[in-house]
Amino acid sequence: MKPLRKAVFPVAGLGTRFLPATKAMPKEMLTVVDRPVIQHVADEAREAGLEHFVFVTGRNKNVIEDHFDRMYELEDTLQERGKKPELELLARDLPEAGQTSFTRQQAPLGLGHAVWCARDIVGAEPFALLLPDMLHQARTRPCMAMMVDAYHKNPGNYVAVYEVPENQTHQYGIVGRGKDTAGGGFEITEMIEKPPQGKAPSNLAISGRYILEPEIFKILAKQPRGAGGEIQLTDAMITLAKTRPFYGVTFDGAIHDCGTKIGFLVANAAYALARHDLAPTYRIEMKKLLGG
Ligand code: UTP
Numbered sequence: 076m077k078p079l080r081k082a083v084f085p086v087a088g089l090g091t092r093f094l095p096a097t098k099a100m101p102k103e104m105l106t107v108v109d110r111p112v113i114q115h116v117a118d119e120a121r122e123a124g125l126e127h128f129v130f131v132t133g134r135n136k137n138v139i140e141d142h143f144d145r146m147y148e149l150e151d152t153l154q155e156r157g158k159k160p161e162l163e164l165l166a167r168d169l170p171e172a173g174q175t176s177f178t179r180q181q182a183p184l185g186l187g188h189a190v191w192c193a194r195d196i197v198g199a200e201p202f203a204l205l206l207p208d209m210l211h212q213a214r215t216r217p218c219m220a221m222m223v224d225a226y227h228k229n230p231g232n233y234v235a236v237y238e239v240p241e242n243q244t245h246q247y248g249i250v251g252r253g254k255d256t257a258g259g260g261f262e263i264t265e266m267i268e269k270p271p272q273g274k275a276p277s278n279l280a281i282s283g284r285y286i287l288e289p290e291i292f293k294i295l296a297k298q299p300r301g302a303g304g305e306i307q308l309t310d311a312m313i314t315l316a317k318t319r320p321f322y323g324v325t326f327d328g329a330i331h332d333c334g335t336k337i338g339f340l341v342a343n344a345a346y347a348l349a350r351h352d353l354a355p356t357y358r359i360e361m362k363k364l365l366g367g
Contacts, residue, residue: 076230079223079286080127081196082120082203085189086113087133087180092334101136103207105339108346108353112333113139114168115346116207123219125203129176129196131189143175185305190287191295199289201226208334209283210342211235211326212349218284218326221259226286228258231320232312234266235284237330244275248309250323251276260322268302268309279323281309282330291315 090102097105103113110118117128132139146165153162180192190204203219211218222233239247249270253262265276285308294311301307312321331342347357 076227077200079201079203079226080125081129081200082117082123082125082127082205082219083129083131083190083193083197084113084116084120084205084207085131085180085186086136086139086207087131087183087189087192089183090334092336093339099135101139102334103136104138104142105333107210107331107333107339107342108350111142112210113207114142115210116205117143117170118168119211119217119219120203120205122217123203123223125219125223126171127174127176128170129178129193129202131180131192132177133180133183140175140177143170145169185300185303185307187295187298187301187306187308187311190308191292191298191306194289194292194295197289197292201230201286201288204285204287206283208332210331210333210346211282211284211328212331212342212345213326213328215327218282218324218328221326222284222286222324225256225258225260225322225324229256229260229322231322232288232291232315233260233286233322233324234263234312235282235326236279236323237282237326238278239280241275241278242272244278244280245269245272247280249275249277250279250281252279252323256322258322260324263316263321263323266309266313266316266321268307279325282326284326285312287312288315288319290319 086103090097093102104111176196178192180189218235248268250266251264253264255261294314298306298311301310332338333342347353
């Protein structure tokens with residue numbers, strides 16, 4: 076089995092749904108409580124044992140590179156002021172030297188194209204792919220850690236899925252569920268992007284966490300533009316599934332789509348309520364706001 080070491084984060088989208096906040100700042104740097112969205116997702120990758128982080132960035136995204144680098148001036152000032160907990164926090168979040176790579180998607184031609192831009196850095200290895208917009212707040216084990224466990228027991232391509240209401244399946248990428256596998260996942264019988272209403276094979280939606288074999292890059296290289304004139308990852312995965320095994324892992328927890336305003340606001344509330352240092356006061360303030 077080839078080792079699974081690299082995590083790819085596509086962060087080159089324009090974030091138009093968050094204008095004007097995203098005019099000069101990447102949407103991946105919007106904060107959920109006190110950590111940028113991209114940091115929450117990098118934490119999930121690290122907890123899964125992934126070692127090398129590959130960021131596919133674009134214009135206006137330099138601040139993401141700075142976020143994952145040391146900041147000497149700040150560290151010196153914190154040192155002088157004796158701010159030990161803050162220094163420890165920065166040190167804990169910092170990736171090891173040489174374990175981040177940045178490449179640019181020169182134009183936002185779609186998620187499939189962004190993934191293809193990582194091909195030289197990833198090379199001939201399987202890799203994890205995490206969409207930073209989608210925060211997976213785990214009830215038990217973090218999503219990518221569950222997927223990596225499943226991959227080690229039963230290698231192949233993986234997507235994480237979650238249940239969505241039956242009458243909303245037309246808004247998602249949906250998979251068909253086959254037999255359970257030894258690794259705690261299940262075989263995927265089909266994948267459909269936004270099936271017409273009433274035609275979905277299940278209510279299991281693809282959530283934004285993937286483990287993909289490097290064969291996907293050859294398919295993406297030839298992938299014509301699909302829905303919205305963009306190069307779609309799901310189209311390439313459907314082709315890959317014809318020759319390679321594809322499995323699903325059901326995520327146990329809440330998924331917050333931080334690409335939408337409501338998803339982002341709810342994520343802030345949910346993450347604040349999960350924090351022992353904030354939850355009691357936050358609850359009181361929210362009750363006041365809601366008139367309760
Ligand atoms: P989205 O389609 O949700 O991101 O892509 P977007 O295009 O930035 O959003 P809006 O609709 O304009 O508000 C999901 C993820 O894929 C990345 C985005 O950065 C986001 O993390 N992406 C998308 C790319 O890296 N490149 C692309 O061409 C498209």
